[in-house]
Amino acid sequence: MTDTHIHTKVFSGDATLEYKELLDHCRAHPDRIVCTTEHYDYDYPYINDKLIFDPKQYSQTYNDRKSDYERTYGVAYPVLFGTELGFIDHLNEVYNNFVSIYPFDFVIASIHSVDGVDPYYDKAFYRKGKEKAYSDYLNHIIDMLICFDSFDSLGHYDYVCRYAPFEDPSMIYSDFPDLFDEIFKLLIRKDKALEFNSATASVFKRRGLANYMPDPEIFHKYREAGGNLITFGSDAHSVSNLFSLYDESIDLLRGSGFDHINFYKKRSPVILDI
Ligand SMILES: [Zn+2]
Ligand SMILES: [Zn+2]
DSSP states (O other): OEEEEEOOTTTSTTOOOOHHHHHHHHHHOTTOEEEEEEEEOTTOSSOTTTSOOOHHHHHHHHHHHHHHHHHHHOSOOOEEEEEEEEOOGGGHHHHHHHHHHSOOSEEEEEOOOBTTBOTTTOGGGGGGOHHHHHHHHHHHHHHHHHHOOSOSEEOOTTHHHHTOOSSSOOOOGGGSHHHHHHHHHHHHHHTOEEEEEOHHHHHHHHTTOSSOSOOHHHHHHHHHTTOOOEEEEOOBSSGGGTTTTHHHHHHHHHHTTOSEEEEEETTEEEEEEO
16 A cells, blocks of 8 residues: 655644654554655745745655664665645746755645635635636646646645535536546656545545545546556645545546556656555
C-alpha cells in the first residue's frame, strides 16, 4: 500500500500530523510506503509564511531521520521525500529551478488559487455558480499543464469541490467532458500521473453525502485515453487521515480498468500491483 500525499507539522504550517506519528504508523504497517509532500506555495496570496518550507532544512532533516531510522531498525526507510507545489502562472521558472536543486523523490503540482482566490479561504469564489466555479478551476489546471513540466503527478483535480457550499458538490465527468479530456491528453503527452486524492471523498463522507467517492467515469476515461500513471494520496494533514478510504479508492480504480498504482522514487514511477 502506498500513500503519496501527506503533510506533516514542522514543514507544512496547516498540518497537525507529527512526523513521529507517521513513523509509528509505518512501524505498525511494514508493508506501507509513504511520501511526505510538504506545501511549497510560493507567492501564496493568503498565509505565505505558513505554506512554504526552508528546502535546505527539509532536505537535511529528511536525511538525518532516514539514517537514524535505518540504523535503529535495520530496514529501508519507508518514507519518501516529496513536495506539493502550489502553482500560479508566473512561478514556472521559480519552480523549474527549485525542483532541479533539491533531490525530491516525488513532486505534485496543484492549483490552490484561481486568479488569486483560494476557495478554502474565500467562499465568495462559489458565487459564480457551480458550473463556472468548477470549469474555472479545471481551466486553470489545463493552463498549468500546458506550460509546466517540473512535476510528476497532478494533485487533487477536484480540490474546488471540497469547500463548495452546493447541495450536490460533486464533480462528474459528463459535466465537463471536454475539459477532462484535455487534462488527460496533456498528462499522457507529458508522461505525468493523475492523482486519486481521497481527501474530497473524506470531506463528502463527513458531510453525510451518499455518493461521496469520485466519479469512476473520470478514471475510466483517463484509462481509456491511454492514461497509465496513477498515484494515490490521502492528502492527510492529521494522523487519522493517513490512507483514508484506501480500500474503496483501490476498488474504484480496479473498476475503472487499473491493475496498478504508482509511487515515485527519485522522480521515476514504480509500479505497485493492486
Ligand atoms: Zn493541495
Ligand atoms: Zn496537499
